[in-house]
Structure formats: structure tokens, C-alpha cells
Amino acid sequence: MPETITRQGDIVQSLWNGSWIAALATGVFVIGLIVWACVFHRKKRYSDQELPPQVRYNLPIEILYTVVPIIMVAVFFYFTARDQNELDKLSGNPDVKVKVEAFQWSWRFTTEYQGKTVSVVGDPVDDYRNGPELVLPASKKVEFDLVSDDVIHSFWVPAFLFKRDVIPGVQNRFEVETLNKPAVYAGRCAELCGYDHSKMLFKVKLVPQAEFDQYIASQAGSAQ
């Protein structure tokens, strides 16, 4: 997994790791039982006419293998629901608000910070390798408001370990708390949205607060 740059990404990573550990433990146990049954009940232990002991309609065992999977699913459900609620939470007082407009085939980011706005827009198709660059401050709460001008897209920053669909007529939102990891990160559209879907690339540049202030002051009001 890519190293995450948000507090929410850490939650996703823990859920992922925990799920894999639980799934692997379950897998090892089940495969162990299968191998044990194959070895212990192999044919040469029994005569040709004789079957191994049959355990159908054994009530305690039936109850056991009904109850145990229910408990396992309940545990997975509990942690998933708990983390999903946390990931969907909006504080209502983000430091920065970003309006993300997706269109065929690029992005427009309008950043709102302390009453000032900065807008950057990508050039559809041409120059897609550079893509629009979304500048965000480190260690701050950022709310994303997702709107689509045409078809369904999906806003995905792999380093967030998170993506959310951008659907026409639907107001999707989410919030992250950025970590202090200044660098430039890749972003892309994660929903096949047409001919040049693969060129819907963008960048997220995480910068220290002072640099962000400078960026907003120098860019405010202008549309790149």
C-alpha cells in the first residue's frame, strides 16, 4: 500500500491490515482442518465396505459452524461500520474547502481558504501529464465537495487510500486531515468515464502552512 498522507488513511490501513490478519488466520485454520481430514480419513485406514464415521445431523457441530461464521461476519461488520462512520464524518469547520469539478476529461479545483479562492483547471487531454495541481496545507482539515459536469467520475488520490465517486446531480463530500508529509502526490479518475478517461490525471501538492499562505496570497482571484 502507498504510504498515506491523511489521518483517515491510517484508519483505512488499520482496517485493511486487521481484515487480512483475520482472513489469513481463518484461512490457515480452515485449510489445516481440510488437510487434517484428508490425512486422518485416508482410505487405507478403513476396509473397502466401511465408511469413516459420519457426523451429519450432529446438532452441536451444526450449531458451532452456524454460530462461529455469524460471529466472524459480525466482527468484520462492526469494524467496517465503525471506520466507515469515521471516514464519512464532516467536522463542519474545515480549514480549507475544495470544490472538485470533474469533466470529460480533466478537473477544476476551487480552493477556499480564509475568504480567498484559488481556481486551477486542467487542460482536457493535451498536457495531461502535468495535469492540474491541487495545493493543500499539511496538518489541516480539508473538505472536498465533488460535482460532475457530465458523467460519473471518481476522485482518487492513492495516497489518501480513499476514493469517492463524482456523480452528476449528487453532492458527494468527504473530509480528510492531512499529515505533515510535504511532497507531490499523484491523483487520477477511478471511474471509466469515456475515451480519454486514462488522461484524467492530477497532482496533490502538500506544502507547509507558510508556503500555503504564500500560494493563496499570490494566486487568489486568478484562474490558472
Ligand SMILES: [Cu+2]
Ligand atoms: Cu473521469
